[in-house]
Amino acid sequence: MASLKELKGRIKSVKSTQKITKAKQMVAAAKLRRAQEAAEAARPYAERLNAVMASLAAKVGDSASAPRLLSGTGSDQRHLLVVINTDKGLCGGLNANIVKEALKKARGLISDGKQVEFYLVGKKGRAPIKRSNVADVAEQFDTSDVRDPGFDEAEKIANELLEMFEAGKFDVAHLIYPIFKSALAQEPVTQQLIPVPPPEADAVSTGGDAVVEYEPGEEEILEELLPRYVRTQLFGALLELAASEQGASMTAMDNATRNAGDLIKDLNIEYNRSRQAAITTELIEIIAGAEAL
Amino acid sequence: MPLHFELVTPARHVRSDDVHMVVVPGTEGEFGVLEGHAPFMSTIRDGAVQIFKTAGASPETIEVRGGFAEVGENGLTILAEHVES
Numbered sequence: 001m002a003s004l005k006e007l008k009g010r011i012k013s014v015k016s017t018q019k020i021t022k023a024k025q026m027v028a029a030a031k032l033r034r035a036q037e038a039a040e041a042a043r044p045y046a047e048r049l050n051a052v053m054a055s056l057a058a059k060v061g062d063s064a065s066a067p068r069l070l071s072g073t074g075s076d077q078r079h080l081l082v083v084i085n086t087d088k089g090l091c092g093g094l095n096a097n098i099v100k101e102a103l104k105k106a107r108g109l110i111s112d113g114k115q116v117e118f119y120l121v122g123k124k125g126r127a128p129i130k131r132s133n134v135a136d137v138a139e140q141f142d143t144s145d146v147r148d149p150g151f152d153e154a155e156k157i158a159n160e161l162l163e164m165f166e167a168g169k170f171d172v173a174h175l176i177y178p179i180f181k182s183a184l185a186q187e188p189v190t191q192q193l194i195p196v197p198p199p200e201a202d203a204v205s206t207g208g209d210a211v212v213e214y215e216p217g218e219e220e221i222l223e224e225l226l227p228r229y230v231r232t233q234l235f236g237a238l239l240e241l242a243a244s245e246q247g248a249s250m251t252a253m254d255n256a257t258r259n260a261g262d263l264i265k266d267l268n269i270e271y272n273r274s275r276q277a278a279i280t281t282e283l284i285e286i287i288a289g290a291e292a293l
Numbered sequence: 294m295p296l297h298f299e300l301v302t303p304a305r306h307v308r309s310d311d312v313h314m315v316v317v318p319g320t321e322g323e324f325g326v327l328e329g330h331a332p333f334m335s336t337i338r339d340g341a342v343q344i345f346k347t348a349g350a351s352p353e354t355i356e357v358r359g360g361f362a363e364v365g366e367n368g369l370t371i372l373a374e375h376v377e378s
Contacts, residue, residue, distance in 0.1 A: 041305040048301060048372055052334070052363060151303045151374070215321050215335040224336050225361065228374065235303050 004278070007271040011264060018260035024090060025253035032183065032246035038148075039180070039239040046232050053229055055212075056222045057198045067219070069162075069226040072195035073171045078115045080138065080170035081106055082161065082193060084177040084237050085125030086245045087144040092252035094178060094186055094244060095124040099132075101188035102176045106134045117170065121157060122241075138169070148242060154235035161234075162227055165194055177237035178244040183251055186244035193233060196226055296328040297368030298344065300355065302376050307355075315369055316343040316352070317362050326362075326369045333364040342371065 002010075060066050083102040085095050102125070106116045117138040120126055130137060141157050143149045161173060173194040178186040214221055295311035316325045318340035326333075337360040343352035359374035 038304070042303055044306055045301045045303045045372060048363070048370060052361070052372075154303075155374070212332040212334055215319060215333070221334060221336055221361075228359070228361070231374070232303055 002270075002274075004271065004274055007267060007274065011267045011271065014260050014263050014267065018257055018264065021253045021256040021260060025250055025257060028246045028250040028253060032243065032250055035239070035243040035246050036180075039236075039243050042236060042239055046236055049225070049229060049232055053196075053222075053225060054198070056218055056225065059218055060222050067223045067226055069165070069194060069230070070196050070198075070222070073168070075171050076114070078117070078170045078172070079109050080117050080119055080161075080164070080173040081135075082119045082121065082157075082173055082175045082234075083125050083129065084175070084241050085120065085122035086241065087123045088245070089124060090252065091245050091248040092255075094248040096128070097186070098176060098178055098188045099125055099128045101190060102129065103132055103134050105174065105176065105190050110135065119161070119164075119173075139164070149238045151231075151235050154231055154238055158227065158231040158234050161194065162230065170194075175233060175237055177241055180240050180243035180247055183247040186248055191233070193230060196229055294328045296326060296330075299368065299370045300342070300357075300376065301370065301372050303374065307376050310344075312344050313347050313350070314345040316345075317369075317371065318342065318357075319362070326364055328368075330364045330369070332366070333362075335362050336360070337362050337371070337373075 057070065060070075081102055083098065085098055089095075102118070106118070109116050116135040118129055118135060119138055120129065120140040121143060123142070123144050126137070126140060139160065141153075141160065143153055146153060164170060165173070172192065175191045175193040176188060177191075178188045180186055295313060296315065298308065298310050298312050298315050299306070300308035314325050314327050316323055317335070318337050319335045320338050321335070324335070337357065339356075339358045339360075341354040341356050343354050345352050356377040357371065357373035357375070358377075361372045363370045363372070
């Protein structure tokens with residue numbers, strides 16, 4: 001059995017760990033609220049853009065002059081998987097789940113005879129994806145130097161992706177990111193990013209049935225809107241990621257705090273028991289000594 | 294009748310107001326939007342959006358970059374990527 005001093009030391013160390021996890025949990029709870037508000041605030045823009053995109057895409061349709069971002073390169077051989085991970089750990093299985101989803105998608109595409117490359121955002125996805133050896137990492141984007149990845153980062157990522165698309169480095173891009181459902185559940189999803197999938201037509205445009213005038217022209221507007229749409233998608237993904245990270249972190253830290261509590265209780269019982277045992281042995285020795293006299 | 298005007302960026306809802314007139318820097322020239330404007334859609338160049346709270350009042354300007362304006366039956370909506378007021 002461990003000595004009293006050792007037990008005391010362990011209790012102390014577990015207690016300080018508990019303090020850390022508890023603090024991290026409370027920080028995550030506060031940040032989660034902010035992340036959710038940010039996600040909420042981004043919704044009107046995305047909805048409007050969706051509605052406009054839907055009405056324009058329906059008009060321009062499949063005509064030969066449709067922009068390449070909408071119609072694609074005509075082939076779907078080379079795929080790029082844009083995987084969005086967090087930069088920091090301490091958020092339970094979130095990153096593992098995202099990586100799992102990405103690898104599943106990659107393996108599926110490879111078994112269909114496609115070429116797959118990764119574009120990684122965030123630090124935590126790099127090691128496991130490289131180690132898996134499923135496909136090469138074409139590019140990675142570092143978000144670790146900013147506190148809250150926001151629209152500027154989304155813009156940079158989108159511009160890089162669009163450049164790669166223009167340069168003909170890939171035909172299809174998929175975006176893999178977690179969707180925040182609740183603090184307990186974050187679900188990684190795969191979504192096609194480029195070519196832009198035609199948005200749902202049921203998002204009725206605010207123009208109603210009236211004839212809308214376009215300036216300069218429908219196609220020019222669409223051409224300008226498509227990159228913006230890609231940016232908004234990425235921005236939305238970053239926001240979902242932020243909310244998911246804080247949610248997952250909160251849950252994981254709550255568990256850790258509770259575990260530490262249990263551990264402390266067990267250690268305390270063990271400590272008291274060995275202290276009592278020591279006292280009892282001492283008493284027996286004294287009594288035995290007294291009786292011998 | 295006032296014109297309903299909304300200015301939205303990816304990060305937040307900047308403005309939602311009833312105003313008299315808004316002058317928007319369209320790609321093919323500035324245009325003013327009053328209540329009852331026909332449905333209209335235009336890209337906008339980087340520049341200042343002027344908001345006239347009432348007729349004849351001095352305008353309030355908001356700088357926008359990377360934008361897009363839409364006039365529908367609910368009024369004018371400007372989607373801009375960056376806003377500096």
